[in-house]
Amino acid sequence: MGRLMEFWGFRRHMGRLWTILYLSPEPLTTAELSETLRLSSSAVSLSLGELVRWGAVRKTWRPGERRDFYQAESNVWKLLRRVYERRELNLVREASDAFRDAQRFLDEARDQLTGPDRKRVDYMRKRVARLSALTRTGERLIGLLIAGRPFNPADLSSTEEEQ
Amino acid sequence: MGRLMEFWGFRRHMGRLWTILYLSPEPLTTAELSETLRLSSSAVSLSLGELVRWGAVRKTWRPGERRDFYQAESNVWKLLRRVYERRELNLVREASDAFRDAQRFLDEARDQLTGPDRKRVDYMRKRVARLSALTRTGERLIGLLIAGRPFNPADLSSTEEEQ
DNA sequence: ACGACTGTTCAGGAAAATTTGAACAAATCG
């Protein structure tokens, strides 16, 4: 899980911590976690905090006990969805916006130019438009993914073919 | 594109280089690339080489010209697919294998144990089995994605619900 | 075969990310 998480752009320890909690029938304390993974308490606090922010781990407590206990959110699909919703979708949206800006910029530049320069800008504009269309299709597909609805990757390739 | 690529686990410069080439009507030389992006020739060589290995950029040449020219593979969908095929799929496969090994390990351990320890192992085994089932469903879904066939994210959630 | 020009590899150094220990803050109990 550490590997998977790291590959997915999170800290490796987040995956490891989550896994320990996921495999434990009862909630654990930070002390147990830092001991199991040989991590300093600050490292545990940091990664655990981030897991909590992502909803991957919940803080619980026991009556009479003073320290905090943690347990894993065990619905993996829910977690996946949340990450796509909060992170991947934003990323693609930002890309879309950037491409839109670039298009506007090129349009303005085009008016100032003539001859081969204008031709060149026209070419770039077409290409940027294509990237823009792709990311917008991407947005839509991620939306479907988040909604748990079936989705067709072929939409991406067809977006591309029609120029 | 640099941002997107970086987020996706590649070097940022790979995205930038690809974009320059993608926006250029004619193939470019490494000199032009390093000048445009203010990069040393070695950095260009490195990132460009990786792009070529991923099939994102093609090396071409002009008659009479001695140096190499590069042009972008402009079918983005094709590129995406290739990365999923070569990289993501492998990653998930490795995870599946690891979970399978873990299951075997737990099965062996179980036989040596009794009482609460055995219960504990039983719990872990169930959880690992669930992760294993999830990654196997993931493999299947990525396979569909690569094939460009429609795919249903709900399969992931149902994999999870049936224990 | 030599010299000029391109491209690649590699060791060293710069930059970025991670980890840690210590200081701080918060909560609980005597």
Added chain:
DNA sequence: CGATTTGTTCAAATTTTCCTGAACAGTCGT
């Protein structure tokens, strides 16, 4: 209320990653 336990924050240090310049290798023309 102070002492103790627990958790968080921060700067320093370590590790890792990335970039550069120099040396090396290959190619072409003379």
